[in-house]
Amino acid sequence: xxxxxxxxxxxxxxxxxxxxxxxxxxxxxxxxxxxxxxxxxxxxxxxxxxxxxxxxxxxxxxxxxxxxxxxxxxxxxxxxxxxxxxxxxxxxxxxxxxxxxxxxxxxxxxxxxxxx
Numbered sequence: 001x002x003x004x005x006x007x008x009x010x011x012x013x014x015x016x017x018x019x020x021x022x023x024x025x026x027x028x029x030x031x032x033x034x035x036x037x038x039x040x041x042x043x044x045x046x047x048x049x050x051x052x053x054x055x056x057x058x059x060x061x062x063x064x065x066x067x068x069x070x071x072x073x074x075x076x077x078x079x080x081x082x083x084x085x086x087x088x089x090x091x092x093x094x095x096x097x098x099x100x101x102x103x104x105x106x107x108x109x110x111x112x113x114x115x116x
Contacts (some may be wrong), residue, residue, distance in 0.1 A: 006088025014082035021076070028071040036069035037061050091116075 002009045023025075028036065041057040050053055061069075082103065089097040096116035101109045 009086075011084075011086040011088070012080060012082050013084040014079050015079045016078055019077045024076040025071055027077060028075060031051050031071060033067065036071075037065070039093040040065075040069070040072055050108050089094075 001011075030041070035114060037058055040061040061099050084103070085101040087097075087099045091097060094116055098114040098116060101115055102112070103109055
């Protein structure tokens, strides 16, 4: 994740896994009703004809479900189990700070500073 205006960056490496159905259910249940309806109405990242089409889908699912909006079967989350973290801070003359943390096989984190 890079924030050019702040001259900062965070880099995370690790294993990405889909979270369990139970965890997906619990997180979905904690969200506001409007967000739950939005999860049904939006075909995320697909091309849409116009704003009206999204609003029509939203109205359809708003009417279809009562207060208890079920989690869509395709909705879920992912978790990253990190094994490497890097925090970068831009500095003048390219003398940037890079602080890195590496997870060892023993489960302990090792901190190191890297050259820019």
